[in-house]
Amino acid sequence: MVVCGDDGLAHRLATELRGVYGEQVTLVVPPNERTVRPPVVGRARAVSAALLDRVVSAAVNRAAGNGSNAAGGSEPPGNERVMEAAEPTETVLADAGVERAAALALVYDDDETNIRAALTARRLNPRLRLVLRLYNRRLGQHIEELLDQAAALATGAGDPAGDASTTVLSDADTAAPALTATAVAGTTKVVHTDGLLLRAVDRPPTGPGRGGDPGLATLALLSTTSNDPAGADGSESSGEQGPQLLPDATAVREATGRGTVVLEQVSYSAAGPALSAGRGVGVVAPFASLFSRRLRWSLAGLVVCVLALAVALWLATGVHPLGALYLTLLDLFSINDPAIGASTERQVLQLLSGLVGLLLLPVLLAAVLEALGTFRSAGALRKPPRGLGGHVVLLGLGKIGTRVLTRLRELNIPVVCVEAGPEARGLATARRLRVPVVLGDVTQEGVLEAAKIHRAHALLAVTSSDTTNLEAALYARSLRPDLRVVLRLYDDDFATAVYRTLRAAHPHALTRSRSVSHLAAPAFAGAMLGRQILGAIPVERRVLLFAAVQVGGHPQLEGKTMAQAFRAGAWRVLALDTGARERERARGEGGEDSSEDVQSSGLVWDLPESYVLKGEDRVVLAATRRGLAELLGRRPRERAAT
Template identity: 30%
Template sequence: MREQSATGMETTQGHVIVCGLDELGLNTLEELRRLGEDTIVVADRADESFVTAARAMGAAVVRGSYTDERVLRQAGIHGALALVIVETEDVGNLHAALAAQELNPAVRIVVRMFNQDLGRRLEDLFADCHVLSSSAIAAPAFVSAALHHDWDQRVEVAGRVLTVHEGSAREPHVILPLARVDPDGTTTLFPEEGEDLLCLVDGDLSQRPEAEQRRRLAETNNGIARTRRLGAAGVAGSLWSLLRADVRLRWLLMLLLAIAAISVLIFYVFTDLGLVNSIYFTVTVISTTGFGDINLRDAPAALKLYGAGLMLVGAAVLTTFYVFVTDAIVSARVGRIGSVIDSQMSGHIVVCGVGSVGYRVIEEIVRAGVPVVAVELDEDSNFLPPVRSLGVPTLIGDAKLTETLAALNIEKARCVVAATDDDVANLETALNAQALNPDLRVVVRIFDPDLAARVERAFDIHTCRSVAALAAPTFAIAAIGERVLATTSVGSGVLVFAQLDIEQDSPLAGAAISTLEGGPEGRVVLLMRGEQRTWRPPRETVLAVGDELVVVATRPGLARMLDDAEAAAPRGRS
């Protein structure tokens, strides 16, 4: 176990400081240690199990607020190579980044920030800063698992839009086959030939006819909720959604109808009222709005007592029904803007949990042109307004309940994505959804990567994803100075698109591209030399200072590419 005094850490040089020790912080720390980086962790209110795990990896831990200059000095900010800030608060992360910049203007800063607009401005403010959103990094993996064959991820490289697309290696415009994923989950990286491969394709496939058809289908299905609000059909649709979403309303309505039916029969049989008048009289008694034109003044005593009881019971049941309907409307059970999940919607994705991850997943699904509906327990969630602005029907309710899932047309859905912050709730939602629709594809968010793998095997769930495990490699690679362009999910793993700059002191200068591609886990996609762009450059090409490379690799593969290049660098070069 590595322990250091405060004074010792203050004088440490060339290390990486990680601020924050949640799941993402611990996974990022693990990635950095695998890359051979010396690390110091700043943690204030971290779980003791995480602190123990960090120390077991050989990282020193400084306890205190990451926005406190004294704590940053204690962690050796003056000699640090990089500062990785992975706490969840955007404002606090901005505060820490500004403090670190003042203490060491040369330090590389990697910041976790959900607000990407603010993040872009922050990158312009600092000399060497990378702003990353863990939810934005992880969302494509969730969407890829949800849509399976029907989703194409876009990657922008050197101002050119590329697409990660499933197809044949022989298809036109294929730059590089990325992987073959067999039915048993076995993944083969960078195959030379084959069908049904995950390929990197030149061009934006979202403009193709089949994508346009999917987009129109999504607009039609997502627009049903708004168009059905018009006229009597909209009222009926809203009432039906209320009844589907709340079992109490269904039982009360059935009780009310049963009382009314029995009363109509009694008045029809035991009085000289006809059928229509019996119905009319029953309604006026239950609603206590009788006009006096029909009464039981001359009726037998038993019938009078029944009429009195009907007034009391009917009024009580009707009042309770009104209360529950009002509660459902006021609590926005079907959304404050009156969204209605149409009973005819089918082939849609159900996203459970409209938090940071759920919102990013919904954005990607809408962009892919696939119909999607959402459910969120917290009606005050900050992410509900932007989700509704995308035209996505949104239900307020508990996704674990079968009544809620039924209201989301889970029987006709193609996939459910359980993306709340609660592992147990996500698992329960997935199992209940599978019970209602055994053919449903299920994607579950689980925080612990090891638990995610075990849940996937034990419960026959198609895909379990850990946001921390998906995002951590990107944060770690950014910390060592490589610019991550995108990540894409391949089977149970992740491929990283990164840009490598060949600088004056770079070990890559003078090395051949074949050196980088010596292993099976990485390939060079693009060589930029001045104004020249070479896609899939020849393996014998020798790299020179000023070259820029875009590579795609696994996280260990990228580390090996850098190590192999350093080992193969010409002797005598400084």
């Protein structure tokens, strides 16, 4: 794998590939004096080393500790090589080994630099898997098609799926899944598939013959020291059993004194009433919201007066009840003849009906004006409804905020947005999704209160200003000390300091602060390994990968039953994706924002053991690094840990 970049994202990405996926990485960065933000890059290296110590095996860590930098070049320990170059020219890419590489990530801060390097790399290696970081998403779609077409012409038809692919990612694509998962699930052990959020949950040991709920699947048995403070990381010293990934049913039943990691689907639940589908995403506003409560009471009072007058006329004159109501309405609208020569009761009732008619005119005018204003706001922006609770307050509707909003609504989670600028790009999406929006500066008093922050489930601060996000989080915590808070911060050290301070000040509330590079690295790493990679979940010092694989072309799966396709410790088919073709067709016809409401994920989890996998099936599976490498035909690497 080759990674080229000029900020902390490049180092984060290299660490992710090296530590989580066990890949050999060549990192190309500018010289220190030419780096755009030297402090951030330096800190990213230090943080990356700490992350590596927690992820890779003990043997790899010991080997990393004995490494040394080569003279004249930057050669960190482990399986990473660092090159220094001002720009990714053809010579630099050739020296980095692009002609022999499996994938190349171009994560420079400048779109033009990434595009120019991608065109050069595609010419050097037509079968190279390319991952680009572009801020212009419309341009990125055209570049993706152009590079894929160039690869197809250079390699010819029949290239294996996933090879020579081009993936264009933006900050919104990379940050939105992690922010959404943290706000909803409160953990980083999540995998987001189309319209579905999955979470890996650690469960304590329950003894032999456990009969607890296995969730969607049992992913691993934890080590025997995982519940011991002396072996909190699941160390395998002193002959203790380490974690067992993807165990079979027999191993799960016979396990004693070992916790399990179970895959669960995240179902959103929070205190307080949530937005229903009609109130949150309906096209037409409900009838009750057309008129204010005072106006509804006024209309009800006038109706009661009309009925009372009709009853009085019926009793006074003895006419038919329907006739009495008809005469009362005629008097009410002043279209009846004067009751000259009629009884005194009839004349008095006619005068009272005319008076009620005069009172009815302003009420009807107010109703028309309120309904007109409501329908206008229904086509523009909604206000948070009365009684709303258990929702997510989203601050900022820029690139990332818009994508986070879309993902939250795909998960059917009620949202209230707060945006300072009336021209923000995400307001159109909020209007279409019928999401309540509060316009105002979040740092001003009363704005968060208008968003019902005192009854919210979580606060997601994703504006472009670190200080605004921090100030909003502190103010929200002053209103709700136990509120779950997730902040998007740019600087990694600043994010760490904020997290530690808020955690110390509010130990009983969940706080997450994430830098952009921290959020982006997993998505870029998954794209470099292929579009089929959905994500990774750490299990103590090992890693489980989740992938979407087409059964055709894999003899280990095609024509096999679910039971035969399962290989303990290597891979396990979790679900059948029946909606992949429909979703791809919808994206192709409607674009990235074509899905407005929650759609079915199309994943079938309860497949019988006798189900035979066909070549046209697309499945979601969990696998170890070595197992996925064998399944996808990649060259396995000799490592101390799988």
